[in-house]
Amino acid sequence: MSPLLLLLLAGCVAGALNAVGGGGTFVALPALVSVGLSPVTANASSTIALVPGAVAGAWVYRRDHIPVGPAPTWALTCVSVVGGGIGAGVLLLLPASSFEAAVPWLLAFATVLLAFGRHVSRALSDALGRPLGMSSTAVLIGQLVLAMYGGYFGGAVGIMMMALWSIGLGLDTAAANPMRITQLAAVYLSATALFVVASDALSSAHFLAALLIGAVAGGAGGAHLARRLPPWLLRSVILTSAVTMTVLYFVRG
Structure with missing residues (x-):
């Protein structure tokens, strides 16, 4: 398979995964590395x-x-x-190796929260005798930390958002999926602006273009598909994606 066709297909899969349940970075990043880009350049390129x-x-x-x-x-x-x-600025200034070592454990923690977050939230609410809910300040601080992680590495940041919202607010994963997609776009948008200016991602513009075209098609198609899935099935897809990514990151590490 030619590198451009490989990246086009990887972009389709990555865009669809991000729209449905998350995990697009795990497809896009290895595909870019496989065609010869360095890990840091591949990380910046996949975000763009x-x-x-x-x-x-x-x-x-x-x-x-x-x-x-x-x-x-x-x-x-x-x-x-x-x-x-x-987060994007930190990636360009510091080596990614130390942070990547923590990624599988962060994913494992997020996956457990995603799987049991609403049950834990309900149990805590019953024990306290009042609804459990994060304050506006707590939500924004948590989102800032996750957005920094998303700009730095990006892998499964959407899954971590869902985990935070599930345990802290009791939000249903299927109902919160549209907001997850929008916040992912916001995180990627600012990181991309910095990567375009300060990284060497544009040095392989043909690879970037192939991945980008595939990601647009996959993102739009995946979102339309996700809107038509029953809530229980969408929750299952999101959780399956989280578990699969956690296992793959441990194996990869």
Whole structure:
């Protein structure tokens, strides 16, 4: 298979995964490394390429957003943009090896929270005798940390968002999926702006273009598919994606 065709197909799969359940980075990053890009350049390139797909998915979902607890959507999006830019700056300044060592454990933690978050939230609410909920400030601080992680590495940041919202607010993963897509787009957008200016991702523009075209098609198609899936099936897909990514990252590490 030619490198361009490989990246086109990888982009389709990555864009669709991000729209449906998350995990696109795990497909896009190895594909770019396999055609000869360095890990840091591949990481920057995959973020740039996945932006249009995330934006396409956010557009499909534009009428399906629900609030993330008490935090205003505009504030959540601003925090995602700022955090994504900070994380991208850290990637360009520091080696990624030390942080990558922690990624499998972060994913494992996020997957457990995603699987049992609503049950834990309900149990804590019953024990306290009142609804459990993060304050607006807590939601925004948590989102800032996750957005910085997303700008730095990007792998499964959407899954971690879902885990945070599930355990802290009791949000249903299927209902919160449209907001996850929109916040992913915000994180990637600011990171991309910095990567385009400060990284060497554009030195392999033909590889980047192939991945980007595939990601747009996959992102739009995946979002349309996700909107038609029953909530229980969408929750199952998201959780399966989280478990699979966690296992793959442990194996890869």
